[in-house]
Amino acid sequence: MYTDKVIDQFQNPRNVGELADADGVGEVGSPACGDIMKMFLKIENDVIVDVKFKTFGCGAAVATSSIATEMIMGKTLEEAEKLTNSMVVDELGGLPQEKVHCSVLAEQAIKAAIKDYRSKEVK
Amino acid sequence: MQRRYFDYAATTPIDKRVLEVMIPQIENNFGNPSSVYSFGREARKSIDESRDTVARVLNAEPKEIFFTSGGTEADNWAIIGTAFANKNKGNHIITTSIEHHAVLHTCKYLEKHGFEVSYLPVDEYGMVDPEDVRNSIKESTILITVMYANNEIGTIQPIKKIGEIARENDVYFHTDAVQAFGSIEIDVKDLNVDMMSISGHKIYGPKGIGALYIRKGVKIDNLIHGGGQERKKRAGTENTPAIVGFAKACELVTENLKESAEKAIELRDYMIKNILENIDEVRLNGHPTERLPGNVNVSIRYIEGESILLSLDLIGIAASSGSACTSGALDPSHVLLAIGLSHEIAHGSLRFSIGKDTTREEVDFVLEKLPAIIQRLRDMSPLYNS
Numbered sequence: 330m331y332t333d334k335v336i337d338q339f340q341n342p343r344n345v346g347e348l349a350d351a352d353g354v355g356e357v358g359s360p361a362c363g364d365i366m367k368m369f370l371k372i373e374n375d376v377i378v379d380v381k382f383k384t385f386g387c388g389a390a391v392a393t394s395s396i397a398t399e400m401i402m403g404k405t406l407e408e409a410e411k412l413t414n415s416m417v418v419d420e421l422g423g424l425p426q427e428k429v430h431c432s433v434l435a436e437q438a439i440k441a442a443i444k445d446y447r448s449k450e451v452k
Numbered sequence: 453m454q455r456r457y458f459d460y461a462a463t464t465p466i467d468k469r470v471l472e473v474m475i476p477q478i479e480n481n482f483g484n485p486s487s488v489y490s491f492g493r494e495a496r497k498s499i500d501e502s503r504d505t506v507a508r509v510l511n512a513e514p515k516e517i518f519f520t521s522g523g524t525e526a527d528n529w530a531i532i533g534t535a536f537a538n539k540n541k542g543n544h545i546i547t548t549s550i551e552h553h554a555v556l557h558t559c560k561y562l563e564k565h566g567f568e569v570s571y572l573p574v575d576e577y578g579m580v581d582p583e584d585v586r587n588s589i590k591e592s593t594i595l596i597t598v599m600y601a602n603n604e605i606g607t608i609q610p611i612k613k614i615g616e617i618a619r620e621n622d623v624y625f626h627t628d629a630v631q632a633f634g635s636i637e638i639d640v641k642d643l644n645v646d647m648m649s650i651s652g653h654k655i656y657g658p659k660g661i662g663a664l665y666i667r668k669g670v671k672i673d674n675l676i677h678g679g680g681q682e683r684k685k686r687a688g689t690e691n692t693p694a695i696v697g698f699a700k701a702c703e704l705v706t707e708n709l710k711e712s713a714e715k716a717i718e719l720r721d722y723m724i725k726n727i728l729e730n731i732d733e734v735r736l737n738g739h740p741t742e743r744l745p746g747n748v749n750v751s752i753r754y755i756e757g758e759s760i761l762l763s764l765d766l767i768g769i770a771a772s773s774g775s776a777c778t779s780g781a782l783d784p785s786h787v788l789l790a791i792g793l794s795h796e797i798a799h800g801s802l803r804f805s806i807g808k809d810t811t812r813e814e815v816d817f818v819l820e821k822l823p824a825i826i827q828r829l830r831d832m833s834p835l836y837n838s
């Protein structure tokens with residue numbers, strides 16, 4: 330049911346972990362199944378210079394968070410904010426219908442981390 | 453890659469000896485059992501003999517055995533059939549919160565049609581208190597349905613005791629023995645049951661076949677309407693090969709019951725002990741001793757079941773989970789919630805079910821690989837602090 334790309338991202342997830350000196354942290358939970366995703370961003374001059382994630386969830390949740398970190402690494406905040414869950418799903422070569430909601434977590438976690446960064450910046 | 457199957461509670465591979473008796477039935481015994489000529493009579497004979505076999509292993513009369521399309525139909529029939537046939541006496545049904553969906557969803561359906569259903573709670577081990585059953589019986593109670601053994605956590609219910617209470621109160625008693633049959637010795641007379649569901653594919657027989665035992669004298673409506681098959685109680689041309697295979701499976705599984713249960717219990721307890729000792733923050737779900745011989749169900753904290761299953765599958769191990777992410781409905785298993793687990797703990801549930809072909813080598817392989825899989829996922833989990 331999962332594409333090879335999903336399996337690869339699940340088996341060899343990129344950028345797993347935490348960033349102790351993160352500039353923005355976003356944590357979101359899925360109301361659908363109770364899963365949790367956490368994103369850590371290191372930001373310099375509005376560019377994402379490092380990103381790490383942690384996920385408590387299914388295979389699709391791990392794979393989407395992993396590939397999403399790859400997709401935003403080195404991008405400006407403006408570009409990263411434009412990342413949608415369907416872009417993540419496409420990049421993975423598709424997800425089973427009942428797993429699409431997991432990809433929403435990745436999108437939301439990134440947005441939450443950027444928001445967190447911005448809210449600190451204002452202060 | 454060598455694959456290792458640990459999901460016998462989901463379904464079982466067909467026993468070769470079952471297959472052997474089915475093939476000639478498929479090849480040659482194609483007659484319609486209702487036909488008068490020899491083709492039909494030969495098929496009829498096969499079905500009659502099969503019914504005798506199933507009756508014998510359950511200590512029932514042949515005319516108390518009705519073949520169905522499986523456990524689901526047997527459950528539906530027992531519940532809907534007795535509810536409608538006895539609605540002049542009352543509209544109340546007693547069941548438990550941990551039944552298989554074949555029972556639960558049938559009860560929900562009846563609630564939409566004017567029946568009242570009590571869903572009894574279970575304790576932390578998944579055990580129903582017979583006194584709760586007794587106290588729930590009222591004037592309008594027409595049926596009690598309690599599963600013999602739970603498919604997820606393996607807990608075996610005090611069926612005989614509940615049967616006694618049902619008898620004393622003159623209420624019909626049905627048990628879903630789909631999981632228990634083949635693992636536990638069953639004698640319907642001794643058990644005080646009025647109806648009992650069993651299924652072929654859990655006992656190394658074919659899928660899509662099962663039976664409902666209906667004690668002589670039980671008032672029950674038909675569920676499937678049509679021709680006069682199964683003594684006018686269950687319409688539809690009989691699936692002769694499946695019935696013959698099912699009967700053979702019933703016979704074989706009963707013959708070997710003691711031995712295979714002992715072997716399964718040994719592997720089960722070995723597996724449970726090893727997992728609990730070698731992995732932190734793991735709990736056993738279900739009763740420690742009153743459980744199906746082949747059932748191992750644990751909750752592994754901080755991680756999610758589907759990702760464990762996927763990791764296991766990548767090394768050829770087939771298991772199952774009650775996590776929300778595996779359910780399709782995105783709710784954790786109702787059984788795990790009923791025994792009091794939080795959503796988070798239910799999320800990390802993992803079931804290994806052992807069968808007659810499971811070897812010590814296979815169990816050792818799982819035990820060797822599992823800790824690293826769990827550690828890898830925990831290291832990815834925001835809930836886990838190493």
Ligand SMILES: Cc1ncc(COP(=O)(O)O)c(C=O)c1O
Nearest residue numbers: 522523524552554603630631651
């Ligand atoms: C306890 C229980 N009841 C009923 C069923 C349904 O049986 P079947 O698959 O034969 O319809 C199952 C199997 O999934 C079961 O485990």
Ligand code: FES
Nearest residue numbers: 362386387431777
């Ligand atoms: S995270 Fe629960 S289904 Fe994907």
